[in-house]
């Protein structure tokens with residue numbers, strides 16, 4: 358059966374009031390994020406293969422892909438954030454390499470990762486203001 | 501005074517002009533190129549130097565050390581982050597410096613015109629002598645651009661007045677020295 362381990366893990370995560378769909382994606386609350394990551398690691402979903410964000414105009418979503426070398430499956434975790442005050446807890450204390458992902462999301466979307474003390478620009482030059490991948494950013498940076 | 505030109509095997513004309521012609525002839529036939537293969541245009545640029553197209557027939561030699569080069573071929577997308585580095589390269593080259601802009605990206609931004617990271621007016625930052633349109637231009641087009649540049653050099657010499665004053669300023673800016 359497809360995504361067997363992912364389904365099993367999703368059942369285990371039930372206690373964190375997750376919203377799941379049949380493709381193996383779960384929507385979670387940002388306060389439960391860390392616990393969910395830890396539970397996933399215990400169940401061999403121990404690799405953060407990507408961390409990115411999506412701007413849906415009214416709100417934004419931070420998307421985590423937790424991969425498993427053991428089972429060759431991927432769990433997708435989505436966290437909804439408010440557009441005016443985007444704050445998410447950092448996972449860089451769980452996976453140290455998440456720091457670069459978070460810096461990139463921070464500069465492109467302006468999402469603040471709480472407790473990440475190393476939020477500096479990663480790819481953008483200093484003179485670019487604003488968050489280029491947000492929908493309201495002017496096209497080409499031209500007003 | 502008689503008309504300028506070659507008469508019965510004797511060159512008639514002003515000495516300075518003659519020297520200028522000779523130096524221009526030398527310049528145009530030995531262009532040492534600092535290449536900037538930043539984007540996909542870079543592939544065509546590199547192909548131009550391979551035996552099949554052989555840019556060396558026109559005296560264009562790709563060389564590693566920018567300080568010994570007098571032609572810079574800008575091929576590809578210049579981003580806002582890269583622009584200071586491009587200026588830095590341009591600044592280190594010998595004078596007179598000639599610039600070829602290869603491809604739509606270097607000319608105006610090309611397909612990435614709407615990107616937040618693109619510099620769409622490279623011409624404002626370094627003086628471009630010849631624009632070669634195309635996405636990417638074929639090696640033949642690059643060779644045509646080189647030929648055009650050579651004609652320009654023969655006619656205008658060191659393209660007088662093209663050495664911008666800012667170039668001197670950059671030199672101080674980047675080396676951290678102060679002008680007295």
Ligand code: SF4
Nearest residue numbers: 539541603604605636
């Ligand atoms: S002009 Fe076209 S081929 Fe050249 S770098 Fe730009 S996109 Fe690539």
